[in-house]
Amino acid sequence: MTAVHQFVPALLPRDATGDHTRALRDAFRDAGWDSDIYVEAAHDELRHEATYFERYPERARPGDVLLYQLGTSSPVAEFLLGRHEPLVLDYHNVTPESFYEGWEVHTAAKVALARHQVADLAPRAVLGIADSAFNARELAALGCPETVVVPILVDVDSGSEVDERELARLAGRHGDADVLLFVGRISPNKGHEKLVEALWMYRHLYDPRARLHLVGPAVTPDYAAAVFAYADELGLGDAVHHGQGLTTGQLAAWYRDADVFVCLSRHEGFCIPLLEAMRAGTPIVAFDAGAVGETLADAGILLSTTRPATVAAAVDRVVRDPHLTEHLVAAGRRRLGDFAATTTRQRFVEVLGRVAGDVRVVA
Amino acid sequence: MPTTPSASSPAAPDSPTAVEPHADDVADRVRYLDEVMAEIDAEVRRRRASGDLPAGLEAELDELFLEFSPVGLQGQARLRETLSLVDSSAYVDIAVPTASNKAVGSYVKRLIRKGLGWYMNFVVAQIVKFAWSVSRMFHVVVDHLEELEAVVETQRSPDLPADVVPAARPGADWWSPAAVDALAGASDRVLVGDCGDGSLVETLVDAGVDAYGVDPSDLVLEPALDRNLDVRAEGVLDHLEVVAGEALGGVVLTGSVQWLRPNERERLLDLVATRLSVGGTLVLHSSTPEGWAASVSPVVRDLAPGRPLHAETWVHLLTGRGFAVGEPARGGADRRLRRVGTGAADADAVNAAIDTVNDLLLGPTEYVVVATRER
Numbered sequence: 001m002t003a004v005h006q007f008v009p010a011l012l013p014r015d016a017t018g019d020h021t022r023a024l025r026d027a028f029r030d031a032g033w034d035s036d037i038y039v040e041a042a043h044d045e046l047r048h049e050a051t052y053f054e055r056y057p058e059r060a061r062p063g064d065v066l067l068y069q070l071g072t073s074s075p076v077a078e079f080l081l082g083r084h085e086p087l088v089l090d091y092h093n094v095t096p097e098s099f100y101e102g103w104e105v106h107t108a109a110k111v112a113l114a115r116h117q118v119a120d121l122a123p124r125a126v127l128g129i130a131d132s133a134f135n136a137r138e139l140a141a142l143g144c145p146e147t148v149v150v151p152i153l154v155d156v157d158s159g160s161e162v163d164e165r166e167l168a169r170l171a172g173r174h175g176d177a178d179v180l181l182f183v184g185r186i187s188p189n190k191g192h193e194k195l196v197e198a199l200w201m202y203r204h205l206y207d208p209r210a211r212l213h214l215v216g217p218a219v220t221p222d223y224a225a226a227v228f229a230y231a232d233e234l235g236l237g238d239a240v241h242h243g244q245g246l247t248t249g250q251l252a253a254w255y256r257d258a259d260v261f262v263c264l265s266r267h268e269g270f271c272i273p274l275l276e277a278m279r280a281g282t283p284i285v286a287f288d289a290g291a292v293g294e295t296l297a298d299a300g301i302l303l304s305t306t307r308p309a310t311v312a313a314a315v316d317r318v319v320r321d322p323h324l325t326e327h328l329v330a331a332g333r334r335r336l337g338d339f340a341a342t343t344t345r346q347r348f349v350e351v352l353g354r355v356a357g358d359v360r361v362v363a
Numbered sequence: 364m365p366t367t368p369s370a371s372s373p374a375a376p377d378s379p380t381a382v383e384p385h386a387d388d389v390a391d392r393v394r395y396l397d398e399v400m401a402e403i404d405a406e407v408r409r410r411r412a413s414g415d416l417p418a419g420l421e422a423e424l425d426e427l428f429l430e431f432s433p434v435g436l437q438g439q440a441r442l443r444e445t446l447s448l449v450d451s452s453a454y455v456d457i458a459v460p461t462a463s464n465k466a467v468g469s470y471v472k473r474l475i476r477k478g479l480g481w482y483m484n485f486v487v488a489q490i491v492k493f494a495w496s497v498s499r500m501f502h503v504v505v506d507h508l509e510e511l512e513a514v515v516e517t518q519r520s521p522d523l524p525a526d527v528v529p530a531a532r533p534g535a536d537w538w539s540p541a542a543v544d545a546l547a548g549a550s551d552r553v554l555v556g557d558c559g560d561g562s563l564v565e566t567l568v569d570a571g572v573d574a575y576g577v578d579p580s581d582l583v584l585e586p587a588l589d590r591n592l593d594v595r596a597e598g599v600l601d602h603l604e605v606v607a608g609e610a611l612g613g614v615v616l617t618g619s620v621q622w623l624r625p626n627e628r629e630r631l632l633d634l635v636a637t638r639l640s641v642g643g644t645l646v647l648h649s650s651t652p653e654g655w656a657a658s659v660s661p662v663v664r665d666l667a668p669g670r671p672l673h674a675e676t677w678v679h680l681l682t683g684r685g686f687a688v689g690e691p692a693r694g695g696a697d698r699r700l701r702r703v704g705t706g707a708a709d710a711d712a713v714n715a716a717i718d719t720v721n722d723l724l725l726g727p728t729e730y731v732v733v734a735t736r737e738r
Binding site (some may be wrong): 301 | 410411416551608
């Protein structure tokens with residue numbers, strides 16, 4: 001029997017990599033394959049779905065294919081380097097350490113280690129799966145013998161149930177002021193300070209009551225503190241609203257409430273929030289960094305700069321031009337179709353099946 | 364730095380001229396978004412021209428955020444400031460706060476503090492002693508460094524007059540079209556070092572490039588500021604220190620690049636190689652050594668800390684730093700001697716001598732090197 005077992009540093013609920021890993025396992029099992037998940041750590045909710053990675057050798061079978069969900073440093077990488085089974089990398093990108101230098105020494109060291117691990121694993125893998133061409137280029141540059149682009153598995157149809165009470169609460173807070181939204185962890189590579197600058201400029205030039213909604217955990221506390229202190233210094237303390245720990249319905253409400261989704265991230269390996277904004281029908285203005293351009297395609301205004309005047313002008317154009325908004329929302333819906341979970345799932349089975357030599361699938 | 368919105372009322376939005384395509388055609392959609400983007404760019408230019416966006420405003424915003432970032436990100440070796448942070452955190456306070464929302468909580472905390480005081484005192488005294496020893500060591504190192512800096516400072520070459528560098532008005536010069544060609548389509552901002560009156564910045568902006576400039580001289584920048592160009596009074600080295608890694612789509616180096624000290628040249632190359640994005644373009648303009656020698660006084664020639672390199676040397680240095688370098692283009696003043704007519708006596712011998720002199724001493728006085736960062 002074909003067996004594709006996944007390895008992932010941490011299996012977490014309501015987490016993009018965790019959801020992706022579990023959905024893939026289900027897809028592989030639906031294809032009639034043997035498939036388990038091996039982890040370094042698992043959240044209590046998912047502990048029953050995972051096995052500690054060092055227990056794999058006692059369960060290994062000839063013909064196994066190992067698929068590593070690679071997005072951070074982990075002892076799992078060292079473990080896999082010592083295995084002889086065909087190894088496939090599913091690369092979600094690692095933020096370069098330079099973004100954390102000066103902000104968080106231990107995170108910089110951790111991502112540097114992760115990048116070293118990618119460099120060690122890439123030549124050892126038989127195939128690199130990347131969720132964007134941007135990530136595929138990185139893998140190829142590190143010596144991965146073959147790469148293929150398959151997007152991350154996101155259920156683009158679910159999660160659109162809006163928490164109406166949350167939506168009403170948000171509307172009550174800002175009235176009819178324009179709302180700019182960004183969703184993503186507060187971390188130096190995400191460019192939150194540029195969003196604050198863009199808000200300042202937008203209020204300066206277009207709507208003095210405009211607000212910026214930021215959703216995401218403050219994973220780099222010093223950076224988050226600097227961003228909010230910067231907002232205060234610019235007189236935007238009350239105009240920047242931070243949300244975290246939201247339920248799926250609440251998050252959908254924040255998307256629905258926003259006039260425009262603005263992404264000024266400097267490094268993205270894929271950028272799932274773009275798909276979430278498309279799903280919510282929120283028009284997008286984004287800086288063309290990393291894989292943002294290819295994920296977005298023509299479903300948003302793609303900027304070549306994060307200069308606040310340009311960002312503000314783009315936001316204003318989207319907010320005040322209903323024809324453009326309608327066009328972007330329609331393009332977003334079309335683009336979302338390219339990431340349909342059934343297609344992606346099938347593609348993964350096809351690609352992994354080829355590695356495993358499963359002729360039934362290849363045929 | 365203004366901290367409140369401008370009192371000027373927001374302008375009414377321009378009527379969109381781009382027409383939304385009805386045909387479900389990818390090319391139409393792309394064209395439509397290109398038109399929208401062009402209108403957004405035009406809106407930004409209109410805002411700049413109207414005075415809504417004073418020159419340097421965005422640069423001030425960039426710099427303001429640095430005040431909230433860690434010392435190490437501010438681009439300067441602020442040893443004393445960093446050291447004071449070490450000093451302030453080297454003291455460990457054993458007076459644990461005992462405030463509590465509940466009366467009994469406060470009592471219990473005080474009890475624990477009192478009970479463990481003798482133990483904590485003993486441990487903390489050793490930790491503080493260690494921390495102060497480390498801090499003291501850093502103070503010694505910093506003192507020593509500052510002494511070294513003072514010595515190095517005394518060895519500096521005398522400052523040279525500004526006219527050491529052959530006057531170059533980049534926007535009007537022979538190499539300006541080559542620079543525009545090389546930088547058109549740059550994906551990120553393009554920095555023009557030693558931008559002078561901003562003519563090259565303006566030419567690049569007119570060509571659709573998101574360009575800005577720096578120049579160490581306020582006075583020289585005035586015409587550029589009058590034209591609302593984004594220029595800053597700053598040396599190119601100091602500026603590149605604070606630019607984020609891979610943030611620039613292009614860099615133009617001219618002016619002082621010709622006579623940097625060797626260590627400054629190395630620093631500049633390192634900075635350019637890290638601040639340019641992969642695929643970014645460097646345009647480097649310089650006098651030739653011969654052209655420079657002919658254009659400055661013997662005193663300047665003798666005392667200048669550095670002197671222009673040959674184009675081939677830049678090619679060598681840049682290639683070693685991961686750049687793909689094209690064939691240097693040469694130009695500038697033509698100082699070549701004219702050949703004598705064929706009817707003149709000993710014409711062949713004289714012309715051969717003239718050719719040799721032209722090749723060795725009187726060739727093109729300037730060159731431009733275009734390089735692309737490959738890794």
